[in-house]
Amino acid sequence: MEPVKVGVNGYGVIGKRVADAVRRQPDMQLVGAADIAADYRTRTAQSLDIPLFAASEEAAVAMSAAGLAITGSLDDLLGAVDVIVDCTPKRFGAANKARYDAAGVKSVFQGGESHDLTGHSFVAQANYASALDRQSTRVVSCNTTSIVRTLGALKRAGLLKRARGTLVRRASDPWEGHLEGIMNTVIPEPVIPSHQGPDAQTVMPDLDIVTIAVKAAHNVSHLHTWCVELTRAAEREEVLDAFHAAPRIAFVRMADGLAALNSTATLMQDLGRPRGDLWEVALWEDGLAVQGNEAFYTYQVFNQAIVIPETIDAIRAVTGREREAARSIDLTDRSLGLVSDFFAAPADAPA
Numbered sequence: 189m190e191p192v193k194v195g196v197n198g199y200g201v202i203g204k205r206v207a208d209a210v211r212r213q214p215d216m217q218l219v220g221a222a223d224i225a226a227d228y229r230t231r232t233a234q235s236l237d238i239p240l241f242a243a244s245e246e247a248a249v250a251m252s253a254a255g256l257a258i259t260g261s262l263d264d265l266l267g268a269v270d271v272i273v274d275c276t277p278k279r280f281g282a283a284n285k286a287r288y289d290a291a292g293v294k295s296v297f298q299g300g301e302s303h304d305l306t307g308h309s310f311v312a313q314a315n316y317a318s319a320l321d322r323q324s325t326r327v328v329s330c331n332t333t334s335i336v337r338t339l340g341a342l343k344r345a346g347l348l349k350r351a352r353g354t355l356v357r358r359a360s361d362p363w364e365g366h367l368e369g370i371m372n373t374v375i376p377e378p379v380i381p382s383h384q385g386p387d388a389q390t391v392m393p394d395l396d397i398v399t400i401a402v403k404a405a406h407n408v409s410h411l412h413t414w415c416v417e418l419t420r421a422a423e424r425e426e427v428l429d430a431f432h433a434a435p436r437i438a439f440v441r442m443a444d445g446l447a448a449l450n451s452t453a454t455l456m457q458d459l460g461r462p463r464g465d466l467w468e469v470a471l472w473e474d475g476l477a478v479q480g481n482e483a484f485y486t487y488q489v490f491n492q493a494i495v496i497p498e499t500i501d502a503i504r505a506v507t508g509r510e511r512e513a514a515r516s517i518d519l520t521d522r523s524l525g526l527v528s529d530f531f532a533a534p535a536d537a538p539a
């Protein structure tokens with residue numbers, strides 16, 4: 189069968205990772221990436237042999253002037269693909285949708301766009317089936333993806349009653365640290381609930397959830413703390429088993445020296461992961477506590493990478509290339525190398 193032909197529009201934090209992940213899928217072909225930047229970002233795409241397309245006429249002029257070899261325009265890219273993944277800055281995608289539709293190309297958007305743009309918000313393990321053959325879907329944001337993965341795991345185990353979480357958000361992404369960010373303060377978001385709770389309800393409408401968000405002065409990913417009321421009194425092991433059974437949640441332990449966000453980020457680099465990416469929700473196994481019918485836990489959301497596996501699955505769902513969520517998730521996770529525990533003993537290890 190022919191591979192699914194994929195284009196990426198916007199080769200930034202998310203777009204460059206989507207492009208890499210597409211190139212690792214046996215059933216997909218990356219046709220190219222479009223952007224407007226004519227600097228180190230698009231130069232990198234070129235040096236990685238990714239065909240480069242100019243997303244505007246001005247960009248074509250600037251890219252040519254910078255010595256970049258352009259394969260064509262965004263319309264040329266749309267003419268050559270089955271699906272386009274829009275990774276332009278938030279709210280830019282909304283203006284692009286009509287163009288994608290007119291070209292007869294399926295589209296996958298990111299969490300900076302509104303749910304209304306596509307009428308469908310996507311987290312693979314929660315609602316893959318309802319995205320099948322759609323014209324477009326929106327992969328929810330990094331924080332929302334983590335919420336749906338973890339609360340979805342508790343729900344599938346029949347343990348979830350209601351959830352209240354606090355999100356400590358990073359100030360900026362590392363590449364733009366010189367442009368924006370805050371220093372020596374923590375800023376509470378003015379509105380409670382913060383948007384991530386309602387956003388999770390676009391995927392799991394019956395979630396009883398409230399989120400509070402604060403922005404802190406660091407750029408090494410987000411941290412969540414959760415208090416969850418369970419449907420009944422449970423053992424700690426039951427809650428851990430529910431998380432362990434779900435894909436894309438990986439246990440980390442304070443006892444391994446993984447004491448903070450920077451420790452886990454360093455581990456990803458030391459393991460040789462591309463760009464030091466952590467695609468899983470990293471949940472502190474030895475920090476999880478259960479008291480009667482309440483569970484309390486903390487996890488890390490590596491915002492730059494967590495939505496990449498979901499985006500790959502969204503491509504398979506909207507193109508109908510794989511009809512079973514579990515098979516797509518498995519293929520994506522094996523191709524990228526996701527784990528459920530960074531230091532678990534191999535299953536066949538001698539006792």
Ligand SMILES: NC(=O)c1ccc[n+]([C@@H]2O[C@H](COP(=O)([O-])OP(=O)(O)OC[C@H]3O[C@@H](n4cnc5c(N)ncnc54)[C@H](O)[C@@H]3O)[C@@H](O)[C@H]2O)c1
Binds near residue numbers: 198203224278301330
């Ligand atoms: N950064 C994160 O942690 C993160 C996490 C999850 C989801 N998202 C979402 O992913 C989307 C992309 O965010 P990002 O962080 O990758 O942004 P980014 O700023 O890192 O990258 C955006 C890229 O799009 C390019 N671009 C700008 N205008 C363009 C245009 N008109 N046409 C084509 N390309 C254009 C920029 O040059 C840049 O390379 C947003 O919806 C965002 O909300 C971001």
